[in-house]
Amino acid sequence: MSGEIASTEVPLVDIIDRLLERGVVLAGGVTISVAGVDLIELKLNVVLASVSAFDRASIDR
Amino acid sequence: MTLLVRAIVRSADAERHGGDLVAVRDGDIVALASPTTGVPAPDEPSLRAHHAIASRIHDSGPSLPSRFGQVFADEHALAQVIGSRRDELAAELETVGDRVEMSITLSWRTPVAHADEPEPTTGREFLESRAARERERRDAKDAVDRLLGGLRSEHQSARTQICPRDGVAAIVAVLIERNAVRDLREHVSAFARNDDRVSATVHGPLPPYSFVS
Numbered sequence: 001m002s003g004e005i006a007s008t009e010v011p012l013v014d015i016i017d018r019l020l021e022r023g024v025v026l027a028g029g030v031t032i033s034v035a036g037v038d039l040i041e042l043k044l045n046v047v048l049a050s051v052s053a054f055d056r057a058s059i060d061r
Numbered sequence: 062m063t064l065l066v067r068a069i070v071r072s073a074d075a076e077r078h079g080g081d082l083v084a085v086r087d088g089d090i091v092a093l094a095s096p097t098t099g100v101p102a103p104d105e106p107s108l109r110a111h112h113a114i115a116s117r118i119h120d121s122g123p124s125l126p127s128r129f130g131q132v133f134a135d136e137h138a139l140a141q142v143i144g145s146r147r148d149e150l151a152a153e154l155e156t157v158g159d160r161v162e163m164s165i166t167l168s169w170r171t172p173v174a175h176a177d178e179p180e181p182t183t184g185r186e187f188l189e190s191r192a193a194r195e196r197e198r199r200d201a202k203d204a205v206d207r208l209l210g211g212l213r214s215e216h217q218s219a220r221t222q223i224c225p226r227d228g229v230a231a232i233v234a235v236l237i238e239r240n241a242v243r244d245l246r247e248h249v250s251a252f253a254r255n256d257d258r259v260s261a262t263v264h265g266p267l268p269p270y271s272f273v274s
Contacts, residue, residue: 010264014164014232015108017225022270023115023128024069024153026092027142 064094064139065101066127067114068268069150074122082114085136087144090151093118094139097132112268119268123159125150126268153273157236161266163245165233167204167259172228173197198223201230204259208233208252212245220271230259234271242266 010018064083075084075091082093095114101107108129115126133139143150175194181187201223209219212235220234237245246263253261 010112010164010267012105012108013226014166014264015112017232018164018267018270019108019111019129021128022273023268024125024150024273025128026066026069026131026139026146 062096063099064133064136065097066092066094066131067111068093068118068127069125069154070118070122071154077121078118083136085139085143087140087147090143090147092139092143101130101132115268123154123157124268125153125157125273126270157269157272160236160238160269161242162269162271163235163237163242163263163265164267165208165249166262167208167230167233168228169230170258170260175227200258205231205233207256211248236269236272239266
């Protein structure tokens with residue numbers, strides 16, 4: 001029975017999961033304002049983009 | 062010019078990272094950041110670039126990789142935040158050290174595509190659907206237990222996501238010494254060869270994204 005594939009190239013979906021949900025957070029939460037622009041909106045855009053990208057990848061498979 | 066934080070390192074290790082990174086320090090703690098103009102674009106190249114830089118930093122010595130999108134208006138603003146969390150960051154650096162994260166994705170050999178299932182139209186269908194998902198989660202936890210059962214005690218601090226998406230039973234992150242990477246790969250390979258429910262894919266070594274707060 002096979003099934004294990006050693007890989008160092010991380011799929012985009014896993015990178016998105018890690019970089020947006022994990023990692024050290026310096027200031028209270030993931031949202032830091034820059035010149036009045038709240039990055040939570042940015043994060044939501046990324047998540048939406050990642051979901052659609054993942055759906056596309058599933059269709060292509 | 063704004064600063065996009067890439068990672069936190071000890072002062073002694075910051076000297077290795079010149080060039081394109083700005084080092085903002087408070088005592089023994091240094092934030093390594095990239096100068097940016099405004100808010101960074103949240104696209105694939107930016108995310109992969111962030112991952113590449115965080116990996117490069119961690120390959121050079123102990124670090125706490127930053128979550129993407131932490132932007133500060135200037136060095137002063139960043140230094141203030143580091144100062145307010147200096148002791149906590151130093152303790153995390155000590156805990157994580159030079160160890161690396163390995164990510165193991167367990168995929169069902171016979172996946173169920175929940176997204177393709179019709180919406181339940183009766184109470185019975187709803188309960189059956191919910192029971193099926195609970196069985197899948199229980200089976201996924203069993204698969205994780207089988208995977209981790211043969212690992213040494215240092216691997217028991219694993220971070221696990223159960224059924225994160227269709228077809229995937231679990232994603233398991235373990236924090237290990239660099240010289241244990243080969244042993245872990247061999248363990249996972251043997252596990253996957255012998256398990257009739259899931260296959261396994263290993264990614265890493267990665268910066269310890271899942272083991273910092």
